[in-house]
Amino acid sequence: MEKVYTRMGDGSLVELSEGDLRRDLEEGTGDAAERGEIPALSKDELAYLFDIYSIPYRFVSVEMGNEVILSYDAATLKIRRVGVLTHRVQSLQIYEKLLGADTVEFDHVDYSFKPVKPIISYEQADVEQALLMTTIPVFYGAMPNLGSYTQPDGPCINPMELLPQGKIAEARVAQEEMIEHAVKDMVYVASAMYESGVDGINFDTTGAAGDADFLATLRAVEILKKKYPQMGIEVGMAGEFVLGMHGELTYDGVRLAGLYPHKQVELAMKAGATIFGPAVNTKTDKSCPWNVARAVTFAKACGENSPIPVHANMGMGVGGTPVIDQPPVDAVSRASKAMVEIARLDGL
Numbered sequence: 303m304e305k306v307y308t309r310m311g312d313g314s315l316v317e318l319s320e321g322d323l324r325r326d327l328e329e330g331t332g333d334a335a336e337r338g339e340i341p342a343l344s345k346d347e348l349a350y351l352f353d354i355y356s357i358p359y360r361f362v363s364v365e366m367g368n369e370v371i372l373s374y375d376a377a378t379l380k381i382r383r384v385g386v387l388t389h390r391v392q393s394l395q396i397y398e399k400l401l402g403a404d405t406v407e408f409d410h411v412d413y414s415f416k417p418v419k420p421i422i423s424y425e426q427a428d429v430e431q432a433l434l435m436t437t438i439p440v441f442y443g444a445m446p447n448l449g450s451y452t453q454p455d456g457p458c459i460n461p462m463e464l465l466p467q468g469k470i471a472e473a474r475v476a477q478e479e480m481i482e483h484a485v486k487d488m489v490y491v492a493s494a495m496y497e498s499g500v501d502g503i504n505f506d507t508t509g510a511a512g513d514a515d516f517l518a519t520l521r522a523v524e525i526l527k528k529k530y531p532q533m534g535i536e537v538g539m540a541g542e543f544v545l546g547m548h549g550e551l552t553y554d555g556v557r558l559a560g561l562y563p564h565k566q567v568e569l570a571m572k573a574g575a576t577i578f579g580p581a582v583n584t585k586t587d588k589s590c591p592w593n594v595a596r597a598v599t600f601a602k603a604c605g606e607n608s609p610i611p612v613h614a615n616m617g618m619g620v621g622g623t624p625v626i627d628q629p630p631v632d633a634v635s636r637a638s639k640a641m642v643e644i645a646r647l648d649g650l
Contacts, residue, residue: 527574
């Protein structure tokens, strides 16, 4: 039997037999189907995934006509992360004019709404400059980051310190207080950026602090959409299911804890989001084919259940890509091709 060269979830190279590859694909989709209570990939879809990983080329792509829109998070930060010390406006120009990006995102190095609030006037000036220098849509992005509202830097008691003490009720109250602060800051910053001319707002890594984080974002989106009906809003998730750090929070009568992408998107849409970004976590001790089969299963169910565009989060440990800062192109291109041609998503 021929050997297939691929990677593990930590990025290391691995050699699989055809039988091992088929087994990993079947087990990956089966894991997602069981956890999310959604359909597994069909035999034809698994066969297509097998073909994607059997291609010997280092880089693969979608067929002509299957291209999708690409949206980016933290665009101004990632250029600097690889050692290219450019101004944020120049970073967006690189994305647009050299990399051929469809959209770009302006953001601050802290990448959270709370620290942007006191420097909003400086952000507005730079955003206006960026808009003058680019043609494609410009989003402003940041994380809800409820953790930034805990003491000593924030006003609220840290619920993660209360929970180990068995103070469940007190921890829930603290999270509810954090929600109120976060909603005000997100609405304030997003409003200022939108009035400065950005084409949309990206709530990135939503739910990182659990169900309270997700609820704060949904409430902020709802307020912003009523205030600015034409605003484009992307909600990108932090993980494949919502952690129940509070456990009793609901939105529109739906309990948030434990929701998987195909249910998350329903609430994001109700709140007013115009793009949804599901994030499926990569397991480092499993192969990339296993992880991609799993991620595509979740994303396919999400897309089929969504009337708004779905842009799966791809890279640095989500979407079936390895958990490393600069994921190798052989892994990313195969995961992306699978997301587009099997999950039939609207973008990445």
